[in-house]
Amino acid sequence: MDGDKDADYLIVHSDGSTEAWLNDDVAVKASGRWKSIGKIATGTGIDGTVRFADADADGDADYVMVGSAGTATWWENDDVATRKDKENGFKKQGVYGDHKLDAADNARTVRFADLDGDGDDDYVLVGPKGEVEAWRNDDVAARGTNAWIKVGRVAEGVSPGKNQRVVFADFNGDGRDDYLVVDDANGRVRGWRNDGVFTKGVTAWTNLGVIAQGPALAAEGEVQFADIDGDGADDYLVVTSGHSAHAWENKGTNGPGGGGWGTKTLIASPKDSVTATQTTLFADMNCDRRAYYVLRDSAENNALYGWQNLGGFDNEWSDKRKIAYGVAMGFPVDVHLADLDGDGLDDYLVVDPTNGATRAWLNKGGNHANP
Numbered sequence: 290m291d292g293d294k295d296a297d298y299l300i301v302h303s304d305g306s307t308e309a310w311l312n313d314d315v316a317v318k319a320s321g322r323w324k325s326i327g328k329i330a331t332g333t334g335i336d337g338t339v340r341f342a343d344a345d346a347d348g349d350a351d352y353v354m355v356g357s358a359g360t361a362t363w364w365e366n367d368d369v370a371t372r373k374d375k376e377n378g379f380k381k382q383g384v385y386g387d388h389k390l391d392a393a394d395n396a397r398t399v400r401f402a403d404l405d406g407d408g409d410d411d412y413v414l415v416g417p418k419g420e421v422e423a424w425r426n427d428d429v430a431a432r433g434t435n436a437w438i439k440v441g442r443v444a445e446g447v448s449p450g451k452n453q454r455v456v457f458a459d460f461n462g463d464g465r466d467d468y469l470v471v472d473d474a475n476g477r478v479r480g481w482r483n484d485g486v487f488t489k490g491v492t493a494w495t496n497l498g499v500i501a502q503g504p505a506l507a508a509e510g511e512v513q514f515a516d517i518d519g520d521g522a523d524d525y526l527v528v529t530s531g532h533s534a535h536a537w538e539n540k541g542t543n544g545p546g547g548g549g550w551g552t553k554t555l556i557a558s559p560k561d562s563v564t565a566t567q568t569t570l571f572a573d574m575n576c577d578r579r580a581y582y583v584l585r586d587s588a589e590n591n592a593l594y595g596w597q598n599l600g601g602f603d604n605e606w607s608d609k610r611k612i613a614y615g616v617a618m619g620f621p622v623d624v625h626l627a628d629l630d631g632d633g634l635d636d637y638l639v640v641d642p643t644n645g646a647t648r649a650w651l652n653k654g655g656n657h658a659n660p
């Protein structure tokens with residue numbers, strides 16, 4: 290309730306009204322106690338189930354009413370724990386999502402991308418229309434969750450179609466991640482260049498149109514973007530179901546007289562079989578700007594295995610190394626490799642997909658154990 294990251298005690302009555310006791314260090318101090326703050330919500334008159342979840346990712350729990358028809362209506366937690374008129378501490382925001390209609394259409398997903406080009410990854414929420422809310426990373430690794438500075442709406446969204454998804458990658462190599470929409474049916478990508486959206490707002494996207502037509506291979510795999518040769522511009526990859534990866538080098542496609550995309554190159558093909566619980570991703574684990582080939586294993590607490598990229602597009606990789614042991618969260622999580630402290634090494638981030646809460650382990654050179 291108060292955003293101090295411990296769980297408070299709530300009694301929710303059948304009419305949705307709620308009383309709360311704040312957790313005042315109950316588990317960690319002998320003097321800890323439950324502090325009653327009385328009634329914090331009067332009930333909504335909506336027939337449904339009350340949930341508390343951090344709907345806007347600002348660290349405190351918001352009041353969410355999931356109606357019997359599947360519609361979720363939410364009230365923002367407006368300092369309910371500290372204000373005098375606690376019964377007014379939840380501000381009605383309207384419909385959050387209608388999960389019975391189409392969960393995928395309403396889901397908001399957490400991404401990490403460097404939208405201001407200062408080297409660290411910022412916190413990005415992508416909504417169902419591709420709209421983007423962002424929080425600037427103002428040294429979160431050192432200062433904690435207070436160092437996410439809310440920027441607000443930075444993209445209105447382009448209403449991606451059913452098979453399309455929003456991806457952030459640096460297409461033109463200027464350090465700022467750009468807004469790309471990938472069509473999973475054919476690998477076609479549309480791009481909007483980030484010309485400084487944190488300072489100039491939603492109009493600072495320049496529409497580049499179709500930036501990749503999509504190769505035939507894209508239908509058999511997943512399109513990803515990663516910098517394979519370390520020149521700062523993200524390259525176009527297709528990872529097939531067998532976990533081999535083909536790449537097309539980004540040769541300054543966007544600049545005047547740019548070189549377009551390079552020819553199709555097989556850059557990785559696993560010698561061992563890959564299990565169904567493993568997924569392939571690319572991230573810079575050692576600060577040489579070239580992306581590692583990384584296997585994440587969800588059956589092994591999301592442990593990571595990595596191969597260092599020794600030769601850009603030449604399909605030369607180090608031996609297999611265990612680069613993260615994984616963490617047992619006890620619930621399904623999303624794992625992101627992103628640079629939280631801006632030191633050039635991608636860090637290990639675990640996101641609770643239900644509320645966007647994120648835990649991070651900084652990459653201090655990584656475990657490089659033999660598997």
Ligand SMILES: [Ca+2]
Pocket residue numbers: 402403404405406407408409410411426
């Ligand atoms: Ca940044």
Ligand SMILES: [Ca+2]
Pocket residue numbers: 458459460461462463464465466467483
């Ligand atoms: Ca860029």
Ligand SMILES: [Ca+2]
Pocket residue numbers: 515516517518519520521522523524539
């Ligand atoms: Ca590159």
Ligand SMILES: [Ca+2]
Pocket residue numbers: 627628629630631632633634635636651652
């Ligand atoms: Ca880092």
